Amino acid sequence: MRSLGTLFPRLVRDRLALSVVATALVLLLTSPLLRFGESGFADGYMAGGEPGAASTAKLVGLLLALAAPWLAEGVVSDLRRNGSGPLLLTRPISRPGFYFARWLAGCVCLAGVAIVTAATINIAWRASGGSGPGLSLAGSVGAGFVIWIWVGSTVLLLSAVLDRGEALVGTLLVAIPIALTASLPTTGLLAGAARVMPVRPMLSAARALLVGEVPMQTTLLKTGGWGLAILGVGLLVASRRDWRSVG
Amino acid sequence: MRAWTESLPLMPSTGEQPYQHVARSRLIELSGVSKTYHGRYRRRIDALVELDLRIEAGSTVAIVGPNGAGKSTLFGVLAGLIRLDRGRALVHGFSPAAYVRSRGIGLLPDRVRLPARLTVRETLFRLAILDGYSGAAIPRSVDRVLDLLGLRERSGDRCVGLSHGLRQRVGIAQLLLRPREVLLLDEPLSGLDPVWRARFRGLFEQLHRDSSGRTLLLSSHELGETARLTERVIVIEAGRVVDDFPTCGDSEVLEHRVLGVLQRAGET
Numbered sequence: 001m002r003s004l005g006t007l008f009p010r011l012v013r014d015r016l017a018l019s020v021v022a023t024a025l026v027l028l029l030t031s032p033l034l035r036f037g038e039s040g041f042a043d044g045y046m047a048g049g050e051p052g053a054a055s056t057a058k059l060v061g062l063l064l065a066l067a068a069p070w071l072a073e074g075v076v077s078d079l080r081r082n083g084s085g086p087l088l089l090t091r092p093i094s095r096p097g098f099y100f101a102r103w104l105a106g107c108v109c110l111a112g113v114a115i116v117t118a119a120t121i122n123i124a125w126r127a128s129g130g131s132g133p134g135l136s137l138a139g140s141v142g143a144g145f146v147i148w149i150w151v152g153s154t155v156l157l158l159s160a161v162l163d164r165g166e167a168l169v170g171t172l173l174v175a176i177p178i179a180l181t182a183s184l185p186t187t188g189l190l191a192g193a194a195r196v197m198p199v200r201p202m203l204s205a206a207r208a209l210l211v212g213e214v215p216m217q218t219t220l221l222k223t224g225g226w227g228l229a230i231l232g233v234g235l236l237v238a239s240r241r242d243w244r245s246v247g
Numbered sequence: 248m249r250a251w252t253e254s255l256p257l258m259p260s261t262g263e264q265p266y267q268h269v270a271r272s273r274l275i276e277l278s279g280v281s282k283t284y285h286g287r288y289r290r291r292i293d294a295l296v297e298l299d300l301r302i303e304a305g306s307t308v309a310i311v312g313p314n315g316a317g318k319s320t321l322f323g324v325l326a327g328l329i330r331l332d333r334g335r336a337l338v339h340g341f342s343p344a345a346y347v348r349s350r351g352i353g354l355l356p357d358r359v360r361l362p363a364r365l366t367v368r369e370t371l372f373r374l375a376i377l378d379g380y381s382g383a384a385i386p387r388s389v390d391r392v393l394d395l396l397g398l399r400e401r402s403g404d405r406c407v408g409l410s411h412g413l414r415q416r417v418g419i420a421q422l423l424l425r426p427r428e429v430l431l432l433d434e435p436l437s438g439l440d441p442v443w444r445a446r447f448r449g450l451f452e453q454l455h456r457d458s459s460g461r462t463l464l465l466s467s468h469e470l471g472e473t474a475r476l477t478e479r480v481i482v483i484e485a486g487r488v489v490d491d492f493p494t495c496g497d498s499e500v501l502e503h504r505v506l507g508v509l510q511r512a513g514e515t
Contacts, residue, residue, distance in 0.1 A: 082363060086354055088373075242330055
């Protein structure tokens, strides 16, 4: 366990730099599309008591939820893809503990990405003459955590179940329902799927946290319950499966 | 397999009994071990078939056989990385996975794959941490193996750009960070130039001398090196043990015997 504690800062460092750079790149590329000072979701990033505040937070939550699978995909599958797993896993370490440390490192990285995103949007908004509280930085950390506990755990399970190279498919399997749930009304099949996989409570809790509100207890319980259950199964599967790259 | 043994002369059986060494305690016991992979279109690949094997603590054993005979799968099973379909595998009385969790096993895989974005030094640094080193002992142990394997000048290189031979040296370096009591070396000479082959021989002999209880299993196609380095040879073909005998030290005799066994196995 002490080994994993020593390794943890390095696991965070692995992903943090790349994920923050990727976030900055996405913000840089999308910023020309933004129009500040007008109301509404389509008009750009608006926050904090102004018209469109909820929409802005919803957009940021959605962006984070879509970035999370990419970040989470590395928890298990990059060991298999690089084939470096055997060198690590023949050491006397607890496999579930090792995966949990990697999962936790991903959580810290998403929180980092959320802070960078919220801070950048706030700066851009103020630079264009906006005033008010903006997106909550502390809330963005919470939003990152809420999203990660759902998305990170689901992708961990898919990566553990699917073979090498197919983990990307697993990532899409998570990203697509998130995007659909966020953009479409929950009716029919989608509504059923959303009830089984509580995507909407996760996005709703993230949005509330981003605007500095305390999310409803039921949404947190649904999201957290789902995330922890899936995380447990994912850790179990990941620590018991074959490492075919050796054979 | 058949293709490369067809032209070889059929060697008569020597009539020797399978290798036995009663003075040492038994370390590895496999009985009725089977492992089947399912390839594309559910094609069955029987990697290990009802394999029985006993290896004593402190011995140096070569596992030889043609490509696809099951050598790497056997190493994967012993390293706790591959689960069995049937049979029982024990290392010091524990399942391989349980043994690895408590003591660890040194493994040099047949293809040493390293985290692409990390440098050689950083990779070894992490492995040293997982080997239980902390504080100043981490860089000390990493520097020691970097020097041993002549990697000091390449320590800042990213793993993605390393040649096959350099990767192999990093693979050997990670074994030496904290050599375990059981070392599995899958094709350790692959990619090494003549100078490093000679140095590897020295390292191998040193590892064996350092601890009387250390067991070294080596798979190799290089029968000359095998004769020099090990005291017992186990021949595997199509997932089964087809011969098991003490190494006589003469590479030509060993080569004739192994090739003869494989030819007979291929014909049946």
